[in-house]
Amino acid sequence: MASRGGGRGRGRGQLTFNMEAVGIGKGDALPPSTLQPSPLFPPLEFRPVPLPAGEEGEYVLALKQELRGAMRQLPYFIRPAVPKRDVERYSDKYQMSGPIDNAIDWNPDWRRLPRELKIRVRKLQKERTTILIPKRPPKNTEDKEETIQKLETLEKKEEEVTSEEDEEKEEEEEKEEEEEEEYDEEEHEEETDYIMSYFDNGEDFGGDSDDNMDEAIY
Amino acid sequence: MTQAEIKLCSLLLQEHFGEIVEKIGVHLIRTGSQPLRVIAHDTGTSLDQVKKALCVLIQHNLVIYQVHKRGVVEYEAQCSRVLRMLRYPRYIYTAKTLYSDTGELIVEELLLNGKMTMSAVVKKVADRLTETMEDGKTMDYAEVSNTFMRLADTHFVQRCPWVPATENSDPGPLPPAPILVISEKDMYLVPKLSLIGKGKRRRSSDEDATGEPKAKRTKHSTDNKEPIPDDGIYWQANLDRFHQHFRDQAIVSAVANRMDQTSSEIVRTMLRMSEITTPSAAPFTQPLSSNEIFRSLPVGYNISKQVLDQYLTLLADDPLEFVGKSGDSGGGMYVINLHKALGSLATATLESVVQERFGSRCARIFRLVLQKKHLEQKQVEDLAMIPAKEAKDMLYKMLSGNFISLQEIPKTPDHAPSRTFYLYTVNILSAARMLLHRCYKSIANLIERRQFETKENKRLLEKSQRVEAIIASMQATGAEEAQLQEIEEMITAPERQQLETLKRNVNKLDASEIQVDETIFLLESYIESTMKRQ
Numbered sequence: 001m002a003s004r005g006g007g008r009g010r011g012r013g014q015l016t017f018n019m020e021a022v023g024i025g026k027g028d029a030l031p032p033s034t035l036q037p038s039p040l041f042p043p044l045e046f047r048p049v050p051l052p053a054g055e056e057g058e059y060v061l062a063l064k065q066e067l068r069g070a071m072r073q074l075p076y077f078i079r080p081a082v083p084k085r086d087v088e089r090y091s092d093k094y095q096m097s098g099p100i101d102n103a104i105d106w107n108p109d110w111r112r113l114p115r116e117l118k119i120r121v122r123k124l125q126k127e128r129t130t131i132l133i134p135k136r137p138p139k140n141t142e143d144k145e146e147t148i149q150k151l152e153t154l155e156k157k158e159e160e161v162t163s164e165e166d167e168e169k170e171e172e173e174e175k176e177e178e179e180e181e182e183y184d185e186e187e188h189e190e191e192t193d194y195i196m197s198y199f200d201n202g203e204d205f206g207g208d209s210d211d212n213m214d215e216a217i218y
Numbered sequence: 219m220t221q222a223e224i225k226l227c228s229l230l231l232q233e234h235f236g237e238i239v240e241k242i243g244v245h246l247i248r249t250g251s252q253p254l255r256v257i258a259h260d261t262g263t264s265l266d267q268v269k270k271a272l273c274v275l276i277q278h279n280l281v282i283y284q285v286h287k288r289g290v291v292e293y294e295a296q297c298s299r300v301l302r303m304l305r306y307p308r309y310i311y312t313a314k315t316l317y318s319d320t321g322e323l324i325v326e327e328l329l330l331n332g333k334m335t336m337s338a339v340v341k342k343v344a345d346r347l348t349e350t351m352e353d354g355k356t357m358d359y360a361e362v363s364n365t366f367m368r369l370a371d372t373h374f375v376q377r378c379p380w381v382p383a384t385e386n387s388d389p390g391p392l393p394p395a396p397i398l399v400i401s402e403k404d405m406y407l408v409p410k411l412s413l414i415g416k417g418k419r420r421r422s423s424d425e426d427a428t429g430e431p432k433a434k435r436t437k438h439s440t441d442n443k444e445p446i447p448d449d450g451i452y453w454q455a456n457l458d459r460f461h462q463h464f465r466d467q468a469i470v471s472a473v474a475n476r477m478d479q480t481s482s483e484i485v486r487t488m489l490r491m492s493e494i495t496t497p498s499a500a501p502f503t504q505p506l507s508s509n510e511i512f513r514s515l516p517v518g519y520n521i522s523k524q525v526l527d528q529y530l531t532l533l534a535d536d537p538l539e540f541v542g543k544s545g546d547s548g549g550g551m552y553v554i555n556l557h558k559a560l561g562s563l564a565t566a567t568l569e570s571v572v573q574e575r576f577g578s579r580c581a582r583i584f585r586l587v588l589q590k591k592h593l594e595q596k597q598v599e600d601l602a603m604i605p606a607k608e609a610k611d612m613l614y615k616m617l618s619g620n621f622i623s624l625q626e627i628p629k630t631p632d633h634a635p636s637r638t639f640y641l642y643t644v645n646i647l648s649a650a651r652m653l654l655h656r657c658y659k660s661i662a663n664l665i666e667r668r669q670f671e672t673k674e675n676k677r678l679l680e681k682s683q684r685v686e687a688i689i690a691s692m693q694a695t696g697a698e699e700a701q702l703q704e705i706e707e708m709i710t711a712p713e714r715q716q717l718e719t720l721k722r723n724v725n726k727l728d729a730s731e732i733q734v735d736e737t738i739f740l741l742e743s744y745i746e747s748t749m750k751r752q
Contacts, residue, residue, distance in 0.1 A: 046574060051729045056311070061729050063307040067330070071234045074330060076274045078236045078267075104270050111381055111450065112398065113276060114283055114291045116254055117269045 075105035219247055219297050222658040227300040229665045234303060235274055238263065242271040246281060246295035253290050278332035279454060302457055304661065304735045309460050313374065320365040323347065325374070325455055333378050333452040336366060336409065367408050373459045373494070376405045378452040409451055462498050465743055466490075469559045472566075473533075473540060480521065481529050485541065487514050488554055499750050501557040507548025523549075538562050557747050564650050564744035567737060571653060572621055579604060580612045584644070587622060592641040613642060620652045647748055654741040661734050668727040675720050682717055685709055 051057070071077060110118060227247055232240040245261050246252065252260075258268045272293060275281035281295050306329050314322035323343045328334060340362045347357040369375045379400035466489045474482035491514055492503035512526050521529075530552055533541035539558045545551035565588065573581035583602050587593055593601070599609045616622045627639040672679070685708050692702060709717075 046577065049574060051726065051733060057729060057732075060307045060311050060732055061725060063310055064728055064732065067306055067310075067326075068233065070330060076235055076239075076277070076332075078238045078270055078274065080237055104273055108273055108277055109450070109452070112452075113273065114285075116291060117273055117276075119266055119269050 220655060220658070222655055222662060223297055223301065224248060226658050226662045226665075227297055229662055230300060230303050233665070233669075235271075238267050239271045239274055242268055243275060243280065243295055243300065246293060247297045247300070251284070251292040251294040253292050257293070301658075301738075304731065305739070307732065308464070308735070309455065309457070312460060312463060313369075316374075317365055317369065320347065320362055321369060324362070324366055324369060328375060328453060328455045333454045335449065335452055336363075339453065340366060370406050370408050370453075373406055373456055375453050376456040376459075377407070378454050380450055380452070458498050461739070461743065462493070464739060465556070465560070466493075468563055468740065469540065469554070469556075472559070472563060476536070476538065477532070480519070481533055483516065483519060484511065484526065484529055485533070485554065487511060487516065488541075488552070490514075492554070496556075499747070501747070501751060502542070502553045502555045505544045505551040505553050508550040508552065509548050511552070557751065560740075560744045560747050561646065563740050565646060567740055568621065568644075568646070568649055568653065572616065575619070576612065576615055579608070580616060583609065583612055584616065584621065587642050588644050592625060592643045594639065594641055598642060617642075621649055623648070647745065650741050650745055654738060654745065657734050657738045657741070661731055661738075664727050664731050664734070668724055671720060671723055671727070675716065678713060678716060679720075681713075682709060 104119065224244060224247055228240055228244045231243045235243075241261055241263060242257060245257060249260070254265070254268060254272070257272075258265045261268070263271075272281060275295070276283065276293075279296075280299055281293050283291050283293050285291050309329065310322055310326050313325035317324075320343065323346055324339055327339050327342055340359050343362050344357045344359050347362075348355075351357065366375070377400060379398035381398060466486070469489065470482050470486045473485045488503065488506055488511060491506055491510065496503045508523075508527055508530060511530070512523055515521070515526070527550065530541065530543075530550060534543040534552065539555055540562070542553050542555050543550060544553050569581060569585060569588075572584045579602075583598060583604070586598065586602050590597075590601070595610070595613070598613065599606045602609060604612075613622065617624065621644070622642050623645055625641045625643050626633070627641060628634075629637045629639065685705060689702060689705055692705065
């Protein structure tokens, strides 16, 4: 250990091999030592060869750019969920930014995939988690219809929540077309801010006037 | 997986599938095989997002799953398959040259969707072709099916493994994940379908659209009431076969450059004859007799048997050793040395890189060392006829670039430097690997630069897109020339200039990516072929 420190002081500049063998003669100017890492973009000594031009090259180029654009439009391109803004806005209801409830837009063949990858769609009611597997026996749909009608009457009294409406829409997918259209109408009726039970459609207009005959009827 | 490969995979996944899929994919590539919950926990994404991403990745054959004991399913990403996404345009173009537009669209649909059933592919391609045809003409399903069958016969598309149909009706609880199998003979078996129909043109005043609100149509479009006849039989593009085709193309063009057109035709014939008989990893093709080759030459070439024999002898004697003679029966048995051919191509790539990077004198030294295998410093100077100082300089430049390596041969057991020979040599395999790594880095840089350029000019691009949309809608409603002029002037001249520059740059960057990918293909094929032989 002592000799190591001593060797540094004594034979400085002596190398273990013969410098002639490497090719550096005595008294030759050595290249300057590097004091910093090599530059990030060193200047090019030789210009690069031009890219091959021609019909094939252009066609493949156009294909590449088209493919890039096309893949962004396919359902396989998963966009991250839009972050919730500070205040819930009215327009949020009308902008369907993504697939409902994290389900995927396309239908893979579930027989080929592990079962755990299937996403279950949750209903707002925490007691019931409905799974959208078409193998459900048909009697359950009737139960759901009754409970949905009850829900709708309740909805007129409570505040409306956006996700619940979306789930209603999704549930309608399972039913037949005529029923869907009926529900659509009722849905649209309920989207107004006015409470439906206060609406007086004027059926009993004539009955009220019997009480006071001295006032004019307009 | 090297860092460069992971970075490139990350960029490719992000460009084609979005950030969520990219995060999951890169995590799987980095850490290997993992179950679902661990992935969700480690990446910090919600379980639903992970499930979505995994569905997409499995659909595109980028991730495979395996059932381990106790029912745990583990997912593993295939890094090399992700890198193939760079080559999609080349596959599609090859299909176009071989099977024209129909084949091109079939391969494009299969690549974009990962896997599809034959009926779905045929329908989609027929619709797309009908769009491009003139009014009144439609594409028949039968024609598309024919092209599909030809693609399957030449092994360009293959069946995906599927769940074997179990004999007993109730096997007990379902396994957590299906085990997919495929046998060799079934891989190219086309199901007997009678697809009758014509492509539909997508018009706004279509009969299908009337009466049904648009939202419902999109919901029900995937919900076909009729059973699909080939349900469960999925097809995917067979990338290995495309690679074989590229390799054959490279060999034929190399022979054409070195010798002449006729010899390249002969080599092409030989390769075509051994397409199906030779497995893709074989070092050389099956021996072919000169008589067979003569019979299989393309019809246009009427060269006599003697001329053919002369050409074959010339090819076999060539120092590059693309063709070898393996026997004398049948007028001479000839093989194509695939492994040697790939080696020559990789070496040529290395030489060309050295020449473009360091200059032609360096390239001379490089070729010299390649030829003589091991050379001392003094010998290099003498043989290359380059002054000592410059030769030294060039050798050290190449040494620090890892194209050339030093081999030490000690004279004494103590390895004293003054009594050791230092020989310069080229180790082709390690130089090829180094160059491949550099190629991955280059493509990653190119993609990043392209994204940067596009982001810089995003505002301008959006503006020009809006203007185009306005012009298109105005033209559709029949606007006058003056109004169109006015709208076009919304983009000022310097802005137009900027757009032109941007377009030129992006095109250049894209073309460079395609070019680097060709180099990657050659180097990867060579490395793979060498590794298989060891």
